[in-house]
Amino acid sequence: MQLTNDHIDYIIKDLNYRGIVHDDLQHEFVDHICSAVEEKMQGNVRFLDAYHAVLQQFGHTTGLRQTQLQTISQQNTQIKIMLRSYFTIALRNLRKHSFYSFINVAGLSVGISICLVILLFVLNELRYDRHHERVDRIYRIHAEIDFAGNHYDMTYAPAPMAATLASDYPEVEAAVRFREQGSYLIKREADNIKESKVIWTDKDFFKIFTVPLIAGNPETALAEPKSIAISKEIADKFFPNEEAIGQTLILDNNMTMKVTAVYQDMPATSHFHFNVLIAMAGLDEAKSPVWFSNNFQTYFLLRDGANVKNLEEKFPDLITKHVMPQMKEVLDDFTPEKFAEAGNKLVYTTQALSDIHLYSSLQGEFEPNFDITYIYLFVAIALFILIIASINFMNLSTARSANRAKEVGVRKVMGSLRSHLMRQFLMESLLLSLFSFILAIGLAYLLLPLFNNLAARELSLPLTQPFFYLFILTGAIVVGFLAGVYPSFFLSAFKPVNVLKGNVALGMKSGFIRSSLVVFQFMISIFLVIATAVVYMQLDYIQTKKLGFNKDQVIMVDDIYALGNQRLTYKEEIMRHSFIENASIAGYLPVAGSNRSDTPWWIEGKEANQENMVSLQNWQVDHDYIKTFGMSIKEGRDFSHIFPSDSNAVILNESAAKALSFNESIIGKRVNTFGDDSNGDLNKGNLRVLTVIGVVEDFHFESLKQSVTPLMMFLSKRPSGYLSVRFQSANAEEVISMLEKEWKEMAPGQPFTYQFLDDSFGKMYAAESRLGSIFGIFSSVAIIIACLGLFALTAFTAEQCTKEIGIRKVLGASVSSIVIMLSKDYGKLVLIAFVLATPFAWWGVNEWLQSYEYKVNVAWWVYMLAGVVAFGIAWITMSYQSIRAALSNPVNSLRSE
Template sequence: MFKNIFKTAIRSFWKTKTISLINVLGLSLGIAICIIISLFLFNELSYDKHHTNAERIYRVKSDIIFGGNSFNMIQCPAPMAEAMPLEIPEVEAAVHFRSQGSFLVKREEDNIKENDVVYAGKDFFKVFTVPLVEGNVEGALDEPNTMAISKKTADKFFPNESAVGKTLILDNKSNYKITAVYEDMPVNSHFHFDLILAAAGLEEAQSTFWLSNNFPTYLLLHEGADPAAVDAKLKEMIQTHVVPALGQVMGESFSLTEFESSGNKIDYSLQPLLDIHLYSNLQGEFEPNFNITYIYMFAAIAVFILLIACINFMNLSTARSSSRAKEVGVRKALGSGKKDLMWQFLTETFLMSLFSFIVALAITVFLLPFFNELSNRSLEIPYSDILFYVSLLGGAFFVGLLAGIYPSFFLAAFEPIKVLKGNLSGRKGSGSVRSSLVVFQFAISIILIIATVSVFSQLNYIQKKELGFNKDQVIMVEDIYALGDQAQSFKDEIVQSSLVDVGTFSGFLPVSGTWRSDNPWWGEGKDPKQQENLVSLQNWSVDFDYIKTLGMKIIEGRDFSVEFPSDSNAVILNQTALKNFNLEGNPIGQRIATFSGNPTDGLSNMDLEYKTIVGIVENFHFESLKENINAVMIYPSKRPQGFASFKFNAKDSKEVIDLVESKWRSIAPGQPFNYSFLDDKFGDMYKAESRIGNVFASFTVIAIFIACLGLFALTAYTAEQRRKEIGIRKALGASVGGIVFLLSQEFTKLVLIAFVFAAPLAWYGMSQWLEDYQFRIDLGWEIFVFSALGVLLVAWGVMGVQSVRAAMANPVDSLRSE
């Protein structure tokens, strides 16, 4: 029996080669996209699961509100990691980290810049599962000036030899002995360190001061420990350590209740390690994380595209019903039952589904490199995983059932007497079902188009928004400290070139990933014990040419100037800072104050530092547009630091790169030359959104293509059903244009109905996405109209092909039997 069914299926496929190929193409493409997205989702959901005790590892997050600013960050006080295992019985071990940027690393002569460097506490290998290639985890990070390095770093500096016991030189001054070499951290880890330095050698890590939050802290709980109990004990640690520290600084009369009633807050809580990659977007993250919202969105896209492909199969199967109708009639007349016919058609569907999965795997192999490039991932097909093949077979069965169940019912329902007379009508309501399926297809396509247009509109808004500084044609030269006392000469020689307008030294730049520092200030004469007088400020140390180089706008007062010796104690505030200080009268010339000295000495024993306001700069964005503009003060420093940034006027940036590099090589031979452009650094803040937009655009094109295959099928079916009607109309003088309009208007209505359903859903979804941005576009009507018109134009193009073909057919061919 199966042999007969198989032969019939092959004959049916061969008889309608074009329709069958369209069926396979649409189904295979939908399945391939589903496979790619599934690989992507499994990868994102696997982050940090390689750690043996992943479910018992937590990170402490800080929630601090102070001086008008809010800080949701991963950094905690330095002494917390040591205190937790001693004071909280549930904690088995704890480790803290301190990142201080990149380091210049060398074995003997030439430096290599290493970015993935971190200081870590001695229990790093106890908390995290990082397999060693050489060395021993016990005591690996116990001693000052020791470190563990990744295998790729060991291969770089010590090819074909053991690295343990050898020494590397950091920043031309510090010798670090290698105690262990560990396997390269897997891609699906939320941090990737190539050099882990022992925090025992970092003076800041030994601090006992509980008010300075600079150390990301992780802990390993004992088996069966309750995280909620640890959370509660963290609150107790605030009372035990943080409150007394605040009392030391603010005076013995300090009250936490009063502190919180003034709108301030200090809180520490646990964050599961396995939640970090998808649920965390805190300040100070080691690397940009993904977002669980995108997981849901991609999963929905995979399901919808697969459904669209299955709907196409249904519509194409019913569209070619006339070619199978007489076969059904003859089979029923010869005694075949409805179940036999359904089994015949389902088997054909399963075979086509299985073949489509094979084709889909080939399409996946072809498309995966492009998806990896778009998404910045390194996904691979798990050829060696038997579960992968089991999933494919199960998927083929499920898709075959999903795509074949309705056509099987539809075809098996033909009445033999009617179909043998040429009446192709099936069951009542079948037209409504097909129309509903087309509405569903195009509703999904419209949602994807609106989402894609919205994402790119927001990115375009970001690129064109007035930022308060000029990001274009600014080159940033990194690691100025490598020039030593020749840094100023380096800057002076470059600005003398006609290619360059002006240059500045500063590590503080208005893009993420550069330096940040904040502490409380208050207006002169105000009592710092009154918390409402305190203003939390970003403190940016710059040189005298900073404002000019970045094109910032002074709206009150003046810029720094070497002609004013008193500017060594001057400060420029942004508009937010001025508002937060609530100064009376003209702010220019007024002074602000902060603590100077060791804060553990107590407020009464601390000196005060004063700065005089000489200017107010227009607010400028210095973080992502997802954030509000916080208070910033800029003050001058004569010590070169961080980056050397140059504003250039050359049309060809290569000329500027060559100029800067040649000066660098002449002054600092053997030191690596690294540069970037400010606009590129700004764009880096939105790489994730840009990638999501590109992926959305790609999937949208594919979804529309598959949906158009379905529309092609339904147009073909309608034209086939109305073949005699069209013949009569043509015989009575109807024009080709009139018939095309007649066949197209029904489907135009379906697309418009799809838009009515899709628009509110798309508006809600994108409104939720845009909530992440403090500065965002409005979802105007033009986005929705553009999306609707785009779908209509594509649909008309697809319908037009079939409609014109049907309208130009010879009416004699359709009416000769009448």
């Protein structure tokens, strides 16, 4: 006879009544008593008689309580001995099952190393601009403008904004402006050195930003015109082993600047990195009173205790007081109401300094920022990989449980409590976790250079900080406990009677939890595979899309102004070579980072109001610009030396022609804009008039995240910027050598630098390229770790079906049929994972692609291919264990029967 559930419930309640309440001991008493009662009931003894006979052997209530006290006392006095025993047995078991131990350690260490690298990256991104002492009170002006059909979301503000904030608004303690004007050639006496990290700024720079000075007075360093502050890097470059203060540097061969301060190099975790600060007091443009010309990045320091929202609420009044009156002077029939009715908008808001790096991607950013969305994504990936690795640990542990079931049964019969067994298995888990963390540190150390290269960062492990090792130890304990707590409960719960009879209660008979874990693992893996594929498809689309110009075989010589009056001569000399197809001098290029300028224009004969004006990009070019960049004239003609009147001619792109003429032919019509007065300000009475001679096909001159906006090109009176040279593809090295030779002859002492147009174009998508590479690596890691988990479950299934496989083989089953039997259930789980992952992946990639105005069309087969790849890899993983089990000798599995 066997005990029923009612019998077991009766025993549990009776033991509670007798005072056996210690959880572990009660479980052991119930286990021992139930086994003893079952043996007596085999002789046709009634349950109650058998139970009381067993109780008598224990000494009834008094004996049970004494046994409980003695056991607890022994536990308390033998902890050190038991811990040493746990440790010894754990090492013995790990060595005995070295292959599975290796898989456990490998899976955990890879997952932990990835988490460690991502954690370092995330902490680094969150530290941006936190080194400023007043970071919580520093803000930047953000301008959002809709005017003449164009939308601007930018960091630029008018020249008078900073002074007005500081003088008229009590919430503002100080304000500072920045003005970028490109790179500069800098020299002390002889040869120039090109420096790109140069900025004009106001005298309160050091008051607002925490940039420690090595020498100089922060209050007066940038107060006077023609004074500059330089970084330690620049000081060491131009004044090695000398005092830089009071020395002079020459910028662009014509501006002599006095060094008034030397500051520490700006940290990597700053959203700007300037090596040279030029005093804004010497820039005429900074004195402009015009409020609707936005060219300056403006930052301000909020007074302690002030509320930035209260300040923002005053910005509409600032616009009404300063901007609107000036717009009324130049726009016919202007009123704020008509301005708004025409769909126009001007809004100023603020951005916290601490938010810029992760939450801002405006026009005019000093450097490319990161995106908080990617931070969340990387953290999620790190957690998923760690969870997958921990899941694998649990599955591998339970997969080997059948081999340890008899060990558990024997140890229980010999007197081991369940708590002892749980501690034993947790010790093994903690040891594996500790080994994995130690190995993970080594893997992270090896991975960091690769990750730094991909992410364009300079991360390093804090190996000299004690906190790092405390973190590693804590992490090892937490991960070891979480990963081992389920196996310890599972293995220690085996009943010795059933185990020693060969009936192992495996738990979770439905397999639902294990199946769910496999589905979860492959959902993440398939999601990452799809995301990686779409990122690479979008990058390929960007590289192959028709752009409206030819970016290949074009080399750009920088800083052509360094040639002075010989720039045209240099171009003519270059054009004499047979392998040069064309060349053009212009600072406006169809790649981000080159010159940009826009003003409102309207068709002559119409009123100058917001209904008729169209904001156009104004590009100054030369006669050969369109031919050099391979653009296509859709209507009219190109600039020509034959027509002297082309000095007052203009070529529009298709978007500009459509916006100005409303689909009518615009060739021969004249367009107007406001000219400048003697102070450089817009003058309503001084109109500039140009005649349209051609329309060029729309071309992408910004990132494909933006649509093509209206643009006009007119001839520059003094071309400058870059010399763009189109050459024959087989002669790149010869072209560079020739360009440098001619340069050195005409501009001795001036640095010769160049870049390829397609490289500059690719830099606009460097972040996406890095993201694709990182996603590819994470996807591979996730799939590998998920396959380890699948390997574990296949091993688990094969071990539990050993006798069934033997019987099937004896009855004539083929190897292929057995492989299919063992693999099909887990193959179904991968298919379920694909079905569940696809909607999430579709949503995720579409959200990411929304940031692009021009994007790839992701066909259904991309999702299907990702599923096939994941299924194929999973099938290969499963096949190893399945074929191994199917080929085993059935005699070995059936001999015990």
